[in-house]
Amino acid sequence: MATCQDDPGKARDSEVTAAPCEGNAVLRGSPLGAPADMDRIVTVQDIEQVLKLCKGSHYDHYLPTADWEVRSGRRLRVFRWSHRTRVAE
Template sequence: MSTNELNTVLSVDAPNAVLRGGPGRSGQLVERYYRTDERDATVKVRNGNSYDHFRRESEQVVDGAGRTLRVFTWTHRTYVAE
């Protein structure tokens, strides 16, 4: 992702986390920026007819265009019950 794209993503709803890994909507591995509560140890994100689950990587952080972003790593996917 280019610096310009990162700045655009970070300016929307001020993400404070980066979600790494897991299949994206079209099956490729992705890195997503996300807004979450500072106390969250896990994150669940809707992805079509499923949810992707992410776990916080202890105290790991990355710099995102001048912001500190907490790192969450993909753990598994669950599907919506019909």
Template sequence: MLMNEMNVLLRGGPNLVADKERVRYVKDVTSKLKLACGNRYEHFEPTTEIVRQNGQTLQVFVWTGCTYMAE
């Protein structure tokens, strides 16, 4: 898979994650994703759910919580 191919849809969590950032490329779709968002990290875990959106096949990751960055 090429780096610019989107392969994941992020579902759930706060509105801090913009809609345009919810479809993205993730190198390892079997590992948890930690996404920097402001002063915190939003955490997403992979599921077995697959969706089709705009001609792309995307694996769904669901939001599991957040942690704050250390100062």
């Protein structure tokens, strides 16, 4: 089975920095089976582009929204989960 772990052009979940008080974006929503109410604060390179996170054999896609949120004095861009795609073999 192909994985996205060796794809240098895509963000791996471990490369998206998660920190409780830092970051520039908040990820909302999730695929079925994951907690829908769990927000993740992360740091992304470009807050204007679709975020494609590598999750082993698939990618989770998050779209930037027009919404912003302030947490701990930091302005965060809100990204909403859009869909999941499988890695091509």
